[in-house]
Amino acid sequence: xxxxxxxxxxxxxxxxxxxxxxxxxxxxxxxxxxxxxxxxxxxxxxxxxxxxxxxxxxxxxxxxxxxxxxxxxxxxxxxxxxxxxxxxxxxxxxxxxxxxxxxxxxxxxxxxxxxxxxxxxxxxxxxxxxxxxxxxxxxxxxxxxxxxxxxxxx
Amino acid sequence: xxxxxxxxxxxxxxxxxxxxxxxxxxxxxxxxxxxxxxxxxxxxxxxxxxxxxxxxxxxxxxxxxxxxxxxxxxxxxxxxxxxxxxxxxxxxxxxxxxxxxxxxxxxxxxxxxxxxxxxxxxxxxxxxxxxxxxxxxxxxxxxxxxxxxxxxxxxxxxxxxxxxxxxxxxxxxxxxxxxxxxxxxxxxxxxxxxxxxxxxxxxxxxxxxxxxxxxxxxxxxxxxxxxxxxxxxxxxxxxxxxxxxxxxxxxxxxxxxxxxxxxxxxxxxxxxxxxxxxxxxxxxxxxxxxxxxxxxxxxxxxxxxxxxxxxxxxxxxxxxxxxxxxxxxxx
Ligand code: SF4
Ligand code: SF4
Numbered sequence: 001x002x003x004x005x006x007x008x009x010x011x012x013x014x015x016x017x018x019x020x021x022x023x024x025x026x027x028x029x030x031x032x033x034x035x036x037x038x039x040x041x042x043x044x045x046x047x048x049x050x051x052x053x054x055x056x057x058x059x060x061x062x063x064x065x066x067x068x069x070x071x072x073x074x075x076x077x078x079x080x081x082x083x084x085x086x087x088x089x090x091x092x093x094x095x096x097x098x099x100x101x102x103x104x105x106x107x108x109x110x111x112x113x114x115x116x117x118x119x120x121x122x123x124x125x126x127x128x129x130x131x132x133x134x135x136x137x138x139x140x141x142x143x144x145x146x147x148x149x150x151x152x153x154x
Numbered sequence: 155x156x157x158x159x160x161x162x163x164x165x166x167x168x169x170x171x172x173x174x175x176x177x178x179x180x181x182x183x184x185x186x187x188x189x190x191x192x193x194x195x196x197x198x199x200x201x202x203x204x205x206x207x208x209x210x211x212x213x214x215x216x217x218x219x220x221x222x223x224x225x226x227x228x229x230x231x232x233x234x235x236x237x238x239x240x241x242x243x244x245x246x247x248x249x250x251x252x253x254x255x256x257x258x259x260x261x262x263x264x265x266x267x268x269x270x271x272x273x274x275x276x277x278x279x280x281x282x283x284x285x286x287x288x289x290x291x292x293x294x295x296x297x298x299x300x301x302x303x304x305x306x307x308x309x310x311x312x313x314x315x316x317x318x319x320x321x322x323x324x325x326x327x328x329x330x331x332x333x334x335x336x337x338x339x340x341x342x343x344x345x346x347x348x349x350x351x352x353x354x355x356x357x358x359x360x361x362x363x364x365x366x367x368x369x370x371x372x373x374x375x376x377x378x379x380x381x382x383x384x385x386x387x388x389x390x391x392x393x394x395x396x397x398x399x400x401x402x403x404x405x406x407x408x409x410x411x412x413x414x415x416x417x418x419x420x421x422x423x424x425x426x427x428x429x430x431x432x433x434x435x436x437x438x439x440x441x442x443x444x445x446x447x448x449x450x451x452x453x454x455x456x457x458x459x460x461x462x463x464x465x466x467x468x469x470x471x472x473x474x475x476x477x478x479x480x481x482x483x484x485x
Contacts, residue, residue, distance in 0.1 A: 060412045061385075061393065068401050081469070091467035095449065098474040099415055099464075102444050103408065103437075106348065108356025116475040146356055149401040 018138040019154075020047045021066040022075040022131065025055045027085040028120045029077035035124030043131040047075075054078065055116075056089035060100050063114065067147040070154060073113045073138040077130065080118040090118070109146055112137035155284050158259070158326045159206040162231065165257060165325065166201045175229035175255055179217055181210045187279045188267035192217060206231075208265040208282055208289065211307065213423055215239040216377050218249050228254050231325075233261035235309070237318035238419040238455030239377030244320075245458040246417065248380045258321025260329045263302060263310035265289070270305055303334045309422035309435075311335045319456060340420070343433075344440045363403040365430040368394075372424035372434055378414040378454070385409075411437040416445060416463040419455040448472050 024030040030051050036043055052058055055078025066074045076097060084090045097116045105111050115134050119127050138144075166178045182193035183205045190209040195201050213236045218228060232240055237258060243249045262284060270276050270291075278294030289305060291298045303311055310316075311334040318324070347355060370386065373379045386394050386406065393409075395402055411434070420442060424434040445452055445463050449471065452463055 060409060064405050064408055068405060081471075088467065091469070091471065092464070094471055094473045095464055095467055098448055098472070099441060099444055100412060101474050103412065103441060105352070106344075106355065106437075106440050107359040107404070107408065108352045108354070110352050116473075118476070146360075147401055147404050150399060151397075 016139065016143055018046055018072040018135055018143075019070055020044075020073040020075060020131070020135055020138065021071040022047050022049050022077060023052050023055070023058045023062065024049050024119075025057075025078040025085075025090075026051055026053050028079035028083065028118075029055075029127065031121035032077070032119040032123050032127040035121065036127045037124075039124045041124055041128040043128040044135050046135060047131050054084065054086055054089040055093040056096070058093070058097075060096070063100065063104075064147060067109075067113075067144060068149045068152070070148070070152055072141075072144040073115070073134050075114075075130065075134055076116045077119045077127070078116075080120055083120060110141050112141060113144060155207055155262070159204075161325055162206050162257070162259075163201050163204050165323075166195060166204055166229070167198050169229045169255065170195065170198050170201070174227070176226040177228045178204075179214045179228055179230040180204045181206065181212065181214075181231075183207075187276060187282075188265070188270070206259070208263070208284060209267075211264040211426070213239050213375070213377065213421060215243060215249075216375065216380070218243065218254060219380055226253065229257060230254060231257045231259055232318050232321065233259050233264075234313060234316040234318055235261075235419065235421045237320045238315060238453075239421060240455075241320050241458045242377050242417055242419050242455040243380055245455075245460075245462065246378070246380060255323075256318075256321045258318030258324040260318070260324070260326055261310075261313075261316045262329055263306040263313070263316070265305050266307040273300070273305065275300070275305070306334075307422070307426075308335075309420075312337055312340045314453075315456075320458075341439055341443045343436055344443055347436065347440075359407075360400065360404070362432050363407050364400050365432055366403045366407065367430060368403070368406060369429065371427045371429065372432075373410060375423045375427045376414060377419065377421065377423075378417040379410075385413075407432075407434075407437065410434075411441060414438065415441045416452070416465075417454050418442065419453070444474075448474065 024033055033049055055076055058076050063074050078090045078093055081090055081094060101114055104114055117130050169175045170178060178195040180193060181190045182203050184191050188209050190205055190207055192212045192214055214230050215232060215236045218230060275291045275298060279291060281292040283290040287302050288299050289302045314333060314337055316331060317328045385391060394406055418438045420438060422435055449463050
């Protein structure tokens with residue numbers, strides 16, 4: 001690495017503001033985010049929430065695309081198994097993303113960058129915890145380069 | 155195999171003349187020693203060029219897609235792995251069973267031309283004969299006998315289902331189903347990768363994926379990749395661009411592997427046809443291994459009446475992300 005590039009990297013690391021994309025199910029986790037907000041719990045502004053009707057609406061493309069176009073971490077949050085608004089959606093989520101999580105780790109994506117969790121509408125605290133937890137870990141890892149489209153600019 | 159070949163030809167002729175089928179789908183010998191490629195036969199006299207030898211690696215089941223769509227009656231010959239593929243396509247509702255007559259061929263194993271070349275057995279090669287567990291390579295300079303497992307495809311050495319699991323008529327005797335290599339061994343390369351660090355794994359896969367030229371041969375040959383319209387072909391969806399860009403290669407590979415999860419029969423066709431020698435089986439088998447570990451042993455294509463692992467669930471399923479606690483009620 002050249003000196004200039006090295007300096008730029010140091011600068012980058014100092015100014016590093018992770019970008020986290022969180023897919024939240026409308027019925028539980030999005031309401032959980034609401035509750036976290038109304039309870040004035042702190043969760044960072046770097047988390048971009050995308051509301052989905054159900055956690056099983058998220059497919060693998062969404063996760064990869066998020067990494068491709070700038071995310072340093074991706075979160076999928078849905079209702080606890082058994083509480084799905086559509087009865088069974090999150091049971092499928094559980095299988096699908098258990099496999100995707102392992103697959104991403106297998107091709108070398110740091111595990112902390114992708115998180116799936118169950119957050120109910122009443123768990124404002126958990127919502128803030130999960131978001132802060134991922135943010136903290138991703139911050140330590142630094143900016144994500146893997147899967148990133150080289151044409152992407154912040 | 156010689157004897158079986160005659161039998162196959164006879165069956166094909168009778169099926170065509172008796173109007174039992176409109177088309178016979180089998181193999182034909184090409185100009186090169188390792189060429190036994192898929193061929194369609196519609197007339198009795200064409201059947202003379204039909205072949206069955208140790209190079210009939212191509213899976214014919216995939217061709218049933220378009221053919222059955224055209225409302226034709228097709229007779230198809232299937233080896234063990236092709237039968238799994240057939241079943242998988244049945245499970246995915248991509249074959250109309252009434253339109254197909256399946257002739258099952260117990261398979262002794264197929265020869266990997268690369269292994270033949272590595273042994274330099276291809277020089278002046280005119281014919282390969284099978285006798286028991288040995289293969290006789292008839293060359294211009296005489297005959298060379300080698301143990302069959304030394305030149306068979308790796309996948310054949312792991313094969314558990316050399317006898318077709320589905321057929322209307324079985325041709326010849328069933329072969330022994332014991333494998334030359336321990337079947338769990340097929341995950342050893344996956345385990346070796348798992349043991350590396352994230353950085354090493356990324357470096358490995360990045361170097362593999364970036365070789366890809368997105369010819370889509372791996373998709374086209376795959377019996378589990380049978381969608382009428384592939385998401386990668388649909389420009390309107392803006393799923394995949396055309397740029398030579400590493401992230402797009404990575405995207406393609408992860409989605410390809412993920413789309414066949416739970417439906418991949420581990421036939422190895424994708425890695426076989428890849429012109430860039432990308433070890434796609436290491437992705438497929440990782441997913442198979444994880445399904446087996448998380449949701450119980452599953453072999454795609456064994457029974458089309460069951461549900462693939464990703465289109466079903468159990469209330470008490472494990473997951474890979476909540477560290478032991480399963481979450482939810484009643485678990
Ligand atoms: S066959 Fe190989 S080169 Fe072609 S698209 Fe598949 S992985 Fe890429
Ligand atoms: S091994 Fe490859 S070609 Fe065969 S079913 Fe699996 S993904 Fe498809």
